[in-house]
Structures are given as structure tokens and as C-alpha cells.
Amino acid sequence: MSGVTGNILTSATDGGQTLTAPFGHALVAAVERNPRIVGLSADLAKYTDIHIFRDRHPDRFFQIGMAEQNLIGVAAGLARIGFVPFLTTYCVFATRRAYDFIAMDAALGRANVKIIAGLPGLTTGYGGTHQGIEDLALMRSIPNLTVIDPCDATEVAQATTAIAQHVGPVYMRLLRGQVPVVLDAHKYQFEIGKAKLLRDGNDVAIISTGLMTGRALEAAVTLAAEGIAAAVLHVSTLKPFDRQAVLELLARVPRVVTAENHLITGGLASAVADAVTDAGLPVRLRRVGIPDCFCESGSLPYLAERYRMRAADIAEQAKKAL
Amino acid sequence: MTALQSKAKQLRRHVLRMAEVVGQGYVGQGLGIADLLAVMYFDELKYDPSRLDWPDRDRFLLSIGHYSIGLYAALAEAGIIPLAELDTYGRDGSRLEMSGTEHICPGLEITGGSLGHGLSQAVGMAIGLRLDQRPARVFNLLSDGECQEGSTWEAAMCAAHYRLENLFAFIDCNNQQADGPPKQIMNIEPIDQKWRAFGWDTQRINGNDIRAITDAIVRAKRTAGQPHAIVLDTLMGKGVRLFEEREKNHFIRVEPSEWQQARVQLEENQ
Numbered sequence: 164m165s166g167v168t169g170n171i172l173t174s175a176t177d178g179g180q181t182l183t184a185p186f187g188h189a190l191v192a193a194v195e196r197n198p199r200i201v202g203l204s205a206d207l208a209k210y211t212d213i214h215i216f217r218d219r220h221p222d223r224f225f226q227i228g229m230a231e232q233n234l235i236g237v238a239a240g241l242a243r244i245g246f247v248p249f250l251t252t253y254c255v256f257a258t259r260r261a262y263d264f265i266a267m268d269a270a271l272g273r274a275n276v277k278i279i280a281g282l283p284g285l286t287t288g289y290g291g292t293h294q295g296i297e298d299l300a301l302m303r304s305i306p307n308l309t310v311i312d313p314c315d316a317t318e319v320a321q322a323t324t325a326i327a328q329h330v331g332p333v334y335m336r337l338l339r340g341q342v343p344v345v346l347d348a349h350k351y352q353f354e355i356g357k358a359k360l361l362r363d364g365n366d367v368a369i370i371s372t373g374l375m376t377g378r379a380l381e382a383a384v385t386l387a388a389e390g391i392a393a394a395v396l397h398v399s400t401l402k403p404f405d406r407q408a409v410l411e412l413l414a415r416v417p418r419v420v421t422a423e424n425h426l427i428t429g430g431l432a433s434a435v436a437d438a439v440t441d442a443g444l445p446v447r448l449r450r451v452g453i454p455d456c457f458c459e460s461g462s463l464p465y466l467a468e469r470y471r472m473r474a475a476d477i478a479e480q481a482k483k484a485l
Numbered sequence: 486m487t488a489l490q491s492k493a494k495q496l497r498r499h500v501l502r503m504a505e506v507v508g509q510g511y512v513g514q515g516l517g518i519a520d521l522l523a524v525m526y527f528d529e530l531k532y533d534p535s536r537l538d539w540p541d542r543d544r545f546l547l548s549i550g551h552y553s554i555g556l557y558a559a560l561a562e563a564g565i566i567p568l569a570e571l572d573t574y575g576r577d578g579s580r581l582e583m584s585g586t587e588h589i590c591p592g593l594e595i596t597g598g599s600l601g602h603g604l605s606q607a608v609g610m611a612i613g614l615r616l617d618q619r620p621a622r623v624f625n626l627l628s629d630g631e632c633q634e635g636s637t638w639e640a641a642m643c644a645a646h647y648r649l650e651n652l653f654a655f656i657d658c659n660n661q662q663a664d665g666p667p668k669q670i671m672n673i674e675p676i677d678q679k680w681r682a683f684g685w686d687t688q689r690i691n692g693n694d695i696r697a698i699t700d701a702i703v704r705a706k707r708t709a710g711q712p713h714a715i716v717l718d719t720l721m722g723k724g725v726r727l728f729e730e731r732e733k734n735h736f737i738r739v740e741p742s743e744w745q746q747a748r749v750q751l752e753e754n755q
Binding site for chain 2: 201223225227228230232233235236237238239240241242243244245246248263264267268271272273
């Protein structure tokens with residue numbers, strides 16, 4: 164897998180601005196403010212950008228080897244001594260292999276553990292073994308856990324800073340390597356639990372999370388050229404879910420497309436549907452994301468097209484929602 | 486009878502009292518582990534009942550949640566929870582759940598019960614205490630059946646890799662897991678050799694012999710650069726003959742008429 168980090172494209176589009184390893188650099192900056200931060204990984208330090216922290220603070224980094232259950236448990240033990248452990252692996256390994264440890268050691272005990280998980284959704288050329296397609300559904304169902312899916316390099320860095328200060332267990336999806344910059348144009352400031360309206364419009368609402376927000380913004384530009392005004396609400400914290408922001412938007416614009424780098428069940432679309440149903444809002448909802456299947460392996464542009472997750476697919480669904 | 490033996494008998498009295506209130510339960514485990522808990526809470530552990538979050542306290546981690554009956558007895562006798570509260574064990578609304586939960590019952594460092602979790606958290610604590618240069622130590626009580634969980638061995642490998650000499654694991658071999666004896670369910674023996682092969686300073690002793698337990702701890706503390714495993718061969722129901730003879734059950738069923746007989750047998754037992 165050598166070279167993967169350098170080649171990684173977290174967006175299927177080429178040519179835009181990127182930053183290298185925003186998580187690793189933000190963690191190094193965070194430890195300057197909070198010396199209680201420690202790092203851990205399960206043989207994936209180099210592939211999750213935490214090697215930057217490891218190389219700077221070798222005495223504060225603990226390699227756990229290929230043992231994800233132990234990775235979570237050791238971090239929970241460190242948290243109980245008062246450290247702020249940031250641990251990394253891939254979404255699939257954290258949430259499939261070590262689910263019980265996240266639930267019991269981190270969440271039930273409210274241990275101050277930060278789980279940073281790479282390869283969310285379709286951000287790897289590998290297939291069903293490596294694509295974290297149902298991790299948000301699993302993590303969202305665990306009480307006490309905060310769940311975050313950042314959309315670009317800016318947000319990865321801001322969220323890293325924020326969760327380092329937040330007390331409590333967090334699961335954050337990681338965009339690693341060369342990560343696109345999307346939000347700088349929007350004067351964005353990440354806050355845990357707050358959805359942000361990046362663009363307003365009264366014809367249709369696009370509610371997006373993770374890297375799909377970049378594509379949602381592209382779709383809104385396309386739609387605008389066709390005379391359709393689309394709002395884009397970016398929901399990077401899946402839990403706690405900002406129901407108020409969602410309901411305020413949908414009360415005004417009851418035609419919505421959700422867009423997520425995840426199964427269309429159990430993640431963002433389900434959270435929006437829950438909120439809308441509880442509020443009794445009559446809303447037309449269309450969902451962009453992965454259907455009920457394990458996905459093929461392949462290049463990222465191929466996968467985005469194959470599973471209809473491009474900006475064009477969001478725009479198409481938006482028109483159907485009108 | 487030594488002071489620690491008296492404490493162990495007192496813990497067994499508490500265990501009988503709690504088990505009688507709910508009519509059944511993990512009385513066999515509570516009686517079987519009373520000797521270790523007496524050594525832990527009244528000889529070895531450094532703690533302050535009035536300051537449970539004292540950073541320099543030794544940590545005692547109960548992996549095996551169903552042994553909570555024994556731990557509650559020790560916590561009450563140590564002044565960490567009120568003695569009178571033992572009568573609420575296993576009842577609706579009680580802090581003393583059949584399988585204890587941290588933040589609900591004071592004095593619980595972790596939530597055991599889902600097996601194979603305690604040792605990993607003990608490893609994290611031992612690393613953390615060493616980073617902070619604190620003298621406190623971490624003690625984890627696990628069971629023979631728990632050695633079938635793969636995560637136990639992930640943690641065991643890690644503890645030896647990081648040379649955690651401030652970590653002590655007690656493996657209670659009472660030869661009984663939920664579906665029967667480990668030999669029939671999934672053989673774990675030779676269990677002491679497995680811990681040794683994983684790089685642990687390992688001893689195997691009679692876990693119902695208080696002197697053997699204290700001697701083993703002294704020897705373990707003399708061994709530097711390795712985590713310490715002490716395999717305890719114990720008898721479920723120890724101290725009450727009618728339960729000792731019924732030891733073939735993970736979850737002992739007791740007739741209401743038998744509790745008086747159990748109390749008499751405990752008092753007669755030396």
C-alpha cells in the first residue's frame with residue numbers, strides 16, 4: 164500500500180486546492196495547548212497522518228499493533244488516568260472489529276477518547292473490506308458518543324482542535340493525505356453539534372455531510388445556472404444532531420436532498436427523516452449515498468459514478484425533489 | 486485466625502447476606518474470590534475511601550462483572566459504600582447491580598461484564614500512571630473463561646511489549662464457566678504457561694490460601710521489567726460446604742431453607 168497516502172484523493176474531482184495531512188498537523192498544534200494529549204494507532208500511523216504527531220512526540224505515542232479492540236481499551240485506560248488519547252485506524256476496523264469496546268470502554272464510561280477513523284465511505288480504491296460504508300449508522304446508535312464527518316482540510320483541522328478541548332468520547336471520520344479545501348471561501352468555523360448554512364436558496368435544500376458537502380456546493384452552482392436556488396446545509400456533527408437547524412430550513416424549503424458518503428440508511432438521511440417525522444413536517448426527501456450493498460473496488464471517480472454520488476447526481480435528485 | 490482471614494470471613498458473610506436477599510445469584514463466585522479481595526482491600530491496595538479520585542490510588546479493575554457481589558462486600562467493608570446498602574443488591578433502582586456499572590456504584594474503576602475488556606483498560610492505566618511517574622499500580626481480576634476472549638491476549642501481548650511492571654493480573658480459575666468446566670467448553674490449559682509465553686512474570690497458586698496470595702504478590706513485586714500474572718486456583722462457594730459441593734454450577738440455585746444452613750456452615754468453617 165505504499166504511496167497510497169500521497170495519491171489519496173478524497174474528492175473525485177481534480178485540480179482544486181489541497182492541504183497535506185491536516186489532522187496530523189492540527190494534532191501537533193493541539194498538544195502545544197494541551198500536553199495531556201497522547202497518540203495511538205493500530206499499525207496504521209503512517210496511513211492516518213498521525214505519524215506527524217508520532218515523529219514529533221515519540222514519547223507520547225503508543226503503537227498498539229494490529230489489535231483494534233486493545234487499541235480502544237488502552238485508550239480508554241489512558242483517558243481514565245486523565246490523558247486525552249487520539250487513536251487512529253480505519254473506519255471499518257474501528258467500528259466492525261472493536262464495536263463492543265467503543266460502546267463499553269469509551270461510551271458507557273464516558274471516557275475522553277478520540278477515535279479518528281480513515282477511509283470513510285468511498286475514499287479508497289479497495290472494496291468492501293476497506294470502505295467504511297456503515298460506520299456512521301453504528302456509531303450514531305451508541306449513547307454518549309459524539310460523531311463527526313468533516314468535509315475538507317479546513318474542517319478536519321478545526322474539528323481536531325475542537326474535539327481536543329471537548330470532554331467526552333468522539334468518533335471522527337478522517338480525510339487523510341492530500342485533502343481538498345472547500346470551506347475557506349465560506350468563512351467557516353466548525354462547532355461540535357452545529358450545522359452550518361453554507362448557501363441559501365428557496366427552491367430546494369441540500370443537506371450534506373462529509374466530503375459530499377463539496378459536491379453539494381458544486382451541485383448548487385449547477386442548479387443556479389438553471390435558475391434553481393438551492394440551499395446547502397452542512398451537517399458535520401451527526402450526533403448530537405442539529406435538529407433545530409434542519410427543521411428551520413425544511414419548514415421554509417420542504418424539498419430536500421440528503422448527500423452522504425455512507426449508506427443511505429442509518430446515517431444523515433435517517434437523522435433528517437427522524438427529525439422531520441418527529442416534527443410532523445411534510446417534506447419531500449430524496450437521498451444520495453450508497454444503496455444497501457457492499458461496493459466494488461475501483462478508482463474514486465469510477466466509484467462516485469457507479470454509486471451516483473457525483474455533484475451531477477445531487478443536482479439530478481434536487482430537480483426530482485422540486 | 487489472622488486478621489486477613491477474619492476479613493475474608495466477613496466478606497463471605499456479606500456475600501451470603503446479599504445473595505439471600507435476591508434468593509440466588511453469583512454466591513459461588515463471591516465466596517470463592519473472598520480471600521483475594523480481602524488481601525487486596527485490606528493489605529495491598531492503597532486507597533482513600535473519602536477521596537475515591539485520589540490520583541495516586543492503586544486501581545482495582547474487575548473484568549468479570551458477575552463477581553460484583555464479592556466486590557460490593559469488599560467496598561462496604563472498606564467504607565467506600567454503606568454496609569446497609571448491601572441489602573439492596575440486585576434490586577430495582579439499586580446502585581449495586583448484579584453486574585456493576587462505573588459512575589453508578591462508587592469505587593468501580595471500569596465497567597466489567599462484557600468479558601475481555603478489563604485488561605486492555607488496565608494496560609492503558611498502567612501506561613498512563615508510568616507517564617505521570619506515579620507510584621500507583623493497576624490490578625485486574627479476570628476469570629478462566631475470560632482467557633478464551635481474543636482481546637485478553639491482545640492486551641497481554643501489549644502489556645509485555647511495554648514492560649508494564651506496575652500491572653498485576655489475577656486469573657481466577659474456578660473451573661466453571663456459564664456452560665460448564667472450561668476443559669469441556671474450550672480448554673485454556675496450561676494457562677500459566679500461556680501467560681509466561683506471552684512475556685509475563687507468572688505464578689500459579691491456591692487462590693483460597695491467603696498466605697499463598699500475599700507471598701505471591703511479594704514475589705511479583707520483586708520482579709522488574711515485566712507485568713505480573715498470578716493464576717489462582719479457587720473453589721466456587723469456598724467456606725460454605727453445601728455450596729462447595731454444588732460447585733458444578735456457574736449460577737448456583739439455592740432453596741430458601743438453605744440460607745440458614747449456609748450461615749451456620751460458614752461460621753463453623755475455620
